[in-house]
Amino acid sequence: xxxxxxxxxxxxxxxxxxxxxxxxxQFAAHGAAIAIGDLRAEAESLDFxxxxxxxxxxxxxxxxxxxxDPVAVDSWLQEVVQQLGIPSLVISNAATVTQAGVLQVSPAxxxxxxxxxxxxxxxLCQKATKLMTVQQMPGNVVFIGSWAAEAVHPGLPAYCxxxxxxxxxCKCMALELAPYQILVNELAxxxxxxxxxxxxxxxxxxxxxxxxxxxxxxxxxxxxxxxxQVLYLCHPANTHLTGSTLLMDGGLSLRSV
Numbered sequence: 001x002x003x004x005x006x007x008x009x010x011x012x013x014x015x016x017x018x019x020x021x022x023x024x025x026q027f028a029a030h031g032a033a034i035a036i037g038d039l040r041a042e043a044e045s046l047d048f049x050x051x052x053x054x055x056x057x058x059x060x061x062x063x064x065x066x067x068x069d070p071v072a073v074d075s076w077l078q079e080v081v082q083q084l085g086i087p088s089l090v091i092s093n094a095a096t097v098t099q100a101g102v103l104q105v106s107p108a109x110x111x112x113x114x115x116x117x118x119x120x121x122x123x124l125c126q127k128a129t130k131l132m133t134v135q136q137m138p139g140n141v142v143f144i145g146s147w148a149a150e151a152v153h154p155g156l157p158a159y160c161x162x163x164x165x166x167x168x169x170c171k172c173m174a175l176e177l178a179p180y181q182i183l184v185n186e187l188a189x190x191x192x193x194x195x196x197x198x199x200x201x202x203x204x205x206x207x208x209x210x211x212x213x214x215x216x217x218x219x220x221x222x223x224x225x226x227x228x229q230v231l232y233l234c235h236p237a238n239t240h241l242t243g244s245t246l247l248m249d250g251g252l253s254l255r256s257v
Contacts, residue, residue, distance in 0.1 A: 003031030004236060011035040011080055011087035013067050013124050014094030016045060018194035019144065022227035023091055024048075028056040030231070035080040035087060037065040037124075038094070059084055067094045067120030068112075070127075077127050088139035089234055090128040092121040092166075095144070097159045097196055110158050117162035122169060129173070129182055138181035140234040143170050144226075145188040147249040163188075167245060174243030183242040185233045187226065190249025191215060194223040216251030 010027045014020045015036030024034050034052055036045065045062035052060040061083045065076040080087055095117045098109045125141050132139045148156065149163040167186055174184035191211050193201060201208035212220050229248055233241065247253060 004231075005089065005234075006031035008089055009033045009035060009080065009084045009087040010089035010091065011037070011077070011124075011128060012091040012093055013037045013065075013120065014144075015062075016040050016048065017093070018198060018223040019192065019226050020093050021048060022194075022223035023093065023230050024052060024060075025224075026227040026231045027089065027234075028052045028058045028060070031056075031058060032089060033059040033084045034061070035084055036060070036062045037067065037076050038062070039064065039066060067124055068115035070123045073120070073123040074127055077124075077131065081131065086131050086135055086137060087128055088132060088137055090125055090139065090141045091144070091230060092124050092142070093144045094120055094124075095159075095162075097156060099155055100158075101155045102157045105158055113158035114162050114165070117159070118165045118169070121166055125169075125173060125184075129177055129180075132182055133177075133180045136180070139183075141173065141177075141182065141184040142230050142233050143167075143184075143186040144230070145170070145186040145245065147188050147190045147247060147253050149188060149245075151253055170245070171243045178242060183233075183238065185241060185243070186245045187229050187233060188245050188247045188249070189221060189226050190252040192221045192223060192226055194226075214252065214255070215249075216254060219250065221248070221250070 010032040016038040028034050042064055049060045063076045063079055065072050067073055098113050143166050145166050146163040148160045149167045153160050170184055170186040
């Protein structure tokens with residue numbers, strides 16, 4: 001296999017989740033050193049780090065970090081630079097979702113979701129791209145967004161708003177970082193059998209069939225499908241795509257009802 005990212009460092013937030021792990025596999029398979037951040041305890045990362053190192057023979061490092069804390073993010077990236085080098089592949093993947101409608105969501109829930117999903121994405125990508133610009137290093141940033149950025153999801157107002165903000169953040173960063181040859185894009189998946197959705201569907205298989213029935217293509221994505229598209233956005237052959245949203249929803253957003 002061609003090593004597309006040999007001698008490059010990828011940093012990813014939320015890297016121990018289903019989609020995060022799939023992304024790590026894709027980039028490690030192409031030679032990238034892997035720097036993972038997540039809220040989970042370090043002990044939960046050990047088996048996965050061993051798997052990456054053994055299967056792909058690449059360096060892999062884990063830091064427990066709360067991306068909503070800018071000081072913690074700064075410390076994390078300093079650690080990554082010391083252990084692996086300056087990251088030039090930045091994947092903002094950490095996110096949370098609160099199931100509460102506009103009349104039920106509490107101020108604390110609203111604030112926490114925006115701090116993680118939007119503020120955390122900004123802190124990671126701002127600090128990582130600053131490192132790149134100082135070294136005049138080109139690179140790639142990918143925000144893991146959602147089709148919820150443009151489609152109202154009843155009961156998920158904080159999530160929808162955070163992802164809509166993320167989309168504009170992507171465009172703002174893409175414009176300002178273009179002179180540095182740093183490409184910034186968003187991948188916006190639809191229904192993915194991962195994370196909270198996977199847990200719900202596992203408990204009630206009928207719901208996943210119902211969800212698939214709403215998708216024009218008639219199928220639900222796996223985490224690996226998402227990971228392959230993240231790799232596509234960072235592919236060395238992509239030299240002009242920036243400020244774009246790659247909508248990957250099987251046609252969901254094409255429906256009017």
